[in-house]
Amino acid sequence: xxxxxxxxxxxxxxxxxxxxxxxxxxxxxxxxxxxxxxxxxxxxxxxxxxxxxxxxxxxxxxxxxxxxxxxxxxxxxxxxxxxxxxxxxxxxxxxxxxxxxxxxxxxxxxxxxxxxxxxxxxxxxxxxxxxxxxxxxxxxxxxxxxxxxxxxxxxxxxxxxxxxxxxxxxxxxxxxxxxxxxxxxxxxxxxxxxxxxxxxxxxxxxxxxxxxxxxxxxxxxxxxxxxxxxxxxxxxxxxxxxxxxxxxxxxxxxxxxxxxxxxxxxxxxxxxxxxxxxxxxxxxxxxxxxxxxxxxxxxxxxxxxxxxxxxxxxxxxxxxxxxxxxxxxxxxxxxxxxxxxxxxxxxxxxxxxxxxxxxxxxxxxxxxxxxxxxxxxxxxxxxxxxxxxxxxxxxxxxxxxxxxxxxxxxxxxxxxxxxxxxxxxxxxxxxxxxxxxxxxxxxxxxxxxxxxxxxxxxxxxxxxxxxxxxxxxxxxxxxxxxxxxxxxxxxxxxxxxxxxxxxxxxxxxxxxxxxxxxxxxxxxxxxxxxxxxxxxxxxxxxxxxxxxxxxxxxxxxxxxxxxxxxxxxxxxxxxxxxxxxxxxxxxxxxxxxxxxxxxxxxxxxxxxxxx
Amino acid sequence: xxxxxxxxxxxxxxxxxxxxxxxxxxxxxxxxxxxxxxxxxxxxxxxxxxxxxxxxxxxxxxxxxxxxxxxxxxxxxxxxxxxxxxxxxxxxxxxxxxxxxxxxxxxxxxxxxxxxxxxxxxxxxxxx
Numbered sequence: 001x002x003x004x005x006x007x008x009x010x011x012x013x014x015x016x017x018x019x020x021x022x023x024x025x026x027x028x029x030x031x032x033x034x035x036x037x038x039x040x041x042x043x044x045x046x047x048x049x050x051x052x053x054x055x056x057x058x059x060x061x062x063x064x065x066x067x068x069x070x071x072x073x074x075x076x077x078x079x080x081x082x083x084x085x086x087x088x089x090x091x092x093x094x095x096x097x098x099x100x101x102x103x104x105x106x107x108x109x110x111x112x113x114x115x116x117x118x119x120x121x122x123x124x125x126x127x128x129x130x131x132x133x134x135x136x137x138x139x140x141x142x143x144x145x146x147x148x149x150x151x152x153x154x155x156x157x158x159x160x161x162x163x164x165x166x167x168x169x170x171x172x173x174x175x176x177x178x179x180x181x182x183x184x185x186x187x188x189x190x191x192x193x194x195x196x197x198x199x200x201x202x203x204x205x206x207x208x209x210x211x212x213x214x215x216x217x218x219x220x221x222x223x224x225x226x227x228x229x230x231x232x233x234x235x236x237x238x239x240x241x242x243x244x245x246x247x248x249x250x251x252x253x254x255x256x257x258x259x260x261x262x263x264x265x266x267x268x269x270x271x272x273x274x275x276x277x278x279x280x281x282x283x284x285x286x287x288x289x290x291x292x293x294x295x296x297x298x299x300x301x302x303x304x305x306x307x308x309x310x311x312x313x314x315x316x317x318x319x320x321x322x323x324x325x326x327x328x329x330x331x332x333x334x335x336x337x338x339x340x341x342x343x344x345x346x347x348x349x350x351x352x353x354x355x356x357x358x359x360x361x362x363x364x365x366x367x368x369x370x371x372x373x374x375x376x377x378x379x380x381x382x383x384x385x386x387x388x389x390x391x392x393x394x395x396x397x398x399x400x401x402x403x404x405x406x407x408x409x410x411x412x413x414x415x416x417x418x419x420x421x422x423x424x425x426x427x428x429x430x431x432x433x434x435x436x437x438x439x440x441x442x443x444x445x446x447x448x449x450x451x452x453x454x455x456x457x458x459x460x461x462x463x464x465x466x467x468x469x470x471x472x473x474x475x476x477x478x479x480x481x482x483x484x485x486x487x488x489x490x491x492x493x494x495x496x497x498x499x500x501x502x503x504x505x506x507x508x509x510x511x512x513x514x515x516x517x518x519x520x521x522x523x524x525x526x527x528x529x530x531x532x533x534x535x536x537x538x539x540x541x542x543x544x545x546x547x548x549x550x551x552x553x554x555x556x557x558x559x560x561x562x563x564x565x566x567x568x569x570x571x572x573x574x575x576x577x578x579x580x581x582x583x584x585x586x587x588x589x590x591x592x593x594x595x596x597x598x599x600x601x602x603x604x605x606x607x608x609x610x611x
Numbered sequence: 612x613x614x615x616x617x618x619x620x621x622x623x624x625x626x627x628x629x630x631x632x633x634x635x636x637x638x639x640x641x642x643x644x645x646x647x648x649x650x651x652x653x654x655x656x657x658x659x660x661x662x663x664x665x666x667x668x669x670x671x672x673x674x675x676x677x678x679x680x681x682x683x684x685x686x687x688x689x690x691x692x693x694x695x696x697x698x699x700x701x702x703x704x705x706x707x708x709x710x711x712x713x714x715x716x717x718x719x720x721x722x723x724x725x726x727x728x729x730x731x732x733x734x735x736x737x738x739x
Contacts, residue, residue, distance in 0.1 A: 040667070043665045043666075043667050044665065045665075046664040046665035047664060047665030048665075049661075049664065049665075050661050050662060050664050050665065053661045053664075054658050054661050054662070057654060057657045057658055057661065058654075058658070061650075061654040064650070065647075065650065068647075068650075083693075083696060083697065084646060084650055084689070084692075084693070085693040085696070085697055
């Protein structure tokens with residue numbers, strides 16, 4: 001939803017060009033190599049069509065020549081030679097099995113014999129040529145070359161900022177969908193053709209270019225827009241850690257200026273990624289541990305965070321009431337178990353770990369045994385625990401653990417890990433207090449980081465504001481939006497984006513409360529909440545009505561789409577601003593302004609601010 | 612000796628010679644320009660064009676371009692010939708003949724470029 005004119009101006013007045021050009025040249029080279037591969041396939045196809053085409057030409061030439069040479073007769077029995085045109089005409093309809101008959105005059109037996117021979121010849125020629133052409137069209141290499149060309153053309157034509165998503169599994173799909181809802185464009189690379197086909201069935205608002213190719217190949221990344229001026233970020237979400245690392249490397253080396261977000265599940269890979277620039281790594285287990293800590297400390301803050309991260313249209317999640325002290329039982333001491341145990345212990349909880357293999361539980365209470373064994377369950381003493389984590393990598397085990405734990409102690413706080421998307425309805429029916437779905441955690445995190453920098457800033461600084469503050473923000477949001485999150489948008493109070501406001505802002509009396517009135521009826525407030533006000537890298541979270549605005553401030557709004565439209569009118573039309581601030585209706589047109597008694601016809605009438 | 616090169620050179624040269632054979636003679640005298648020769652020139656030029664398909668070198672691309680020009684001119688000449696003999700009431704008179712032959716003359720120029728390219732390619736070929 002970027003104004004194309006603005007985008008063009010931005011492109012024309014591109015800053016720090018020299019540096020960027022050097023880097024881009026490198027990506028162009030890589031892209032060219034990949035495109036050359038595709039065109040090589042096309043040349044091979046043309047080469048393979050040589051023989052069938054020549055056979056067809058020769059057969060046609062011989063048959064036509066024969067018809068013109070063999071003498072015929074006209075109606076009166078006079079000798080008549082067929083002209084080249086007649087012969088070509090007869091051969092064309094005969095060879096293509098249309099068969100109009102003997103034109104222009106009935107043939108002699110000589111001619112009929114020759115036509116019989118040429119019918120068989122031409123049918124063979126056509127069958128050969130068409131057969132080879134169809135076989136080539138079915139050729140896998142040819143088809144993939146065609147789709148590569150189609151894809152690179154589509155990407156090269158993109159004129160809006162877009163995301164490059166490598167990996168279109170469950171996570172990639174979630175990320176893509178939430179960005180599509182924001183009206184942003186993205187490009188998808190995935191190994192699996194089926195997932196790329198799913199893009200077409202996905203009914204996205206905008207057209208999504210997708211290519212079934214290995215994202216580990218820098219050439220494919222370059223074709224997918226790594227070197228494109230409008231590429232705004234690279235997201236590596238494949239299931240393969242090594243592939244994600246390769247993507248991070250390629251992006252850091254070819255486009256060091258681009259932000260990169262990668263999904264990781266092990267710390268070693270995350271550290272190897274950090275060697276290349278400053279990619280943002282998202283570890284689902286680590287983040288879930290952080291979320292759980294936040295939920296234990298400040299349930300309202302956690303509620304607000306998870307609501308905003310879920311993107312537009314999300315339902316307000318329930319505010320849990322996790323126990324703030326007591327003993328937790330963690331089943332499964334894998335990657336998730338390890339993270340959660342250390343996080344829970346950092347929060348001052350006692351932790352009992354239940355694991356099949358004897359491991360070093362790092363100081364926590366360890367119980368070795370199979371978690372599905374009733375005897376082990378009895379040993380873990382769930383009656384006196386406050387919380388339980390079912391964190392094995394088997395959904396069946398996790399579900400049965402939750403059921404068993406609930407039976408022995410119904411008041412337990414239950415955290416569980418869902419591994420397969422197919423199990424989602426079962427976990428939903430279990431009504432888990434804190435459910436970890438790794439794909440969703442990663443998708444939400446990527447969304448929060450990339451949707452707007454302001455939202456990311458808000459989410460990072462929000463946990464420090466305390467529980468009471470978070471409760472108040474949730475109340476303000478629900479008062480404006482209801483229980484379903486509406487749109488989030490950013491407003492910059494610059495001369496370009498808010499021309500009507502400049503004089504008023506410079507007066508130093510511009511307060512947020514005065515601006516957020518309905519331009520139709522100023523008694524009614526605007527149905528929008530300011531989540532964050534940013535001035536020179538300094539952020540104010542959820543500023544109040546008396547927050548003073550200055551030129552150049554950036555604001556992050558949450559609210560209804562109607563409020564967004566109303567606000568943009570206020571920002572752009574001086575007359576509307578005047579009404580919103582003072583209640584006076586000012587004529588908007590030049591003629592009426594000139595005629596209005598005692599009012600200067602200057603456009604900065606709004607500059608005087610409220611009396 | 613590369614058989615592919617032999618076939619290629621054969622068709623390129625034959626296309627030029629047939630074209631020349633049709634072109635030579637008084638431009639407006641239909642008796643000096645045999646339609647069978649024009650037919651042969653069209654067929655051989657088509658084959659030469661197809662033989663140039665799928666060559667990725669620079670010189671291959673120019674080869675293909677000249678051949679396409681020659682085929683285009685010759686096909687235009689045959690269309691004119693067909694129109695003159697079957698549609699036009701005047702028949703194959705001097706002006707129609709001149710048009711057909713001058714079109715084939717253009718094709719001849721393209722074919723000569725093709726032959727020159729072939730010679731250049733052969734001369735510049737060094738065996739390491």
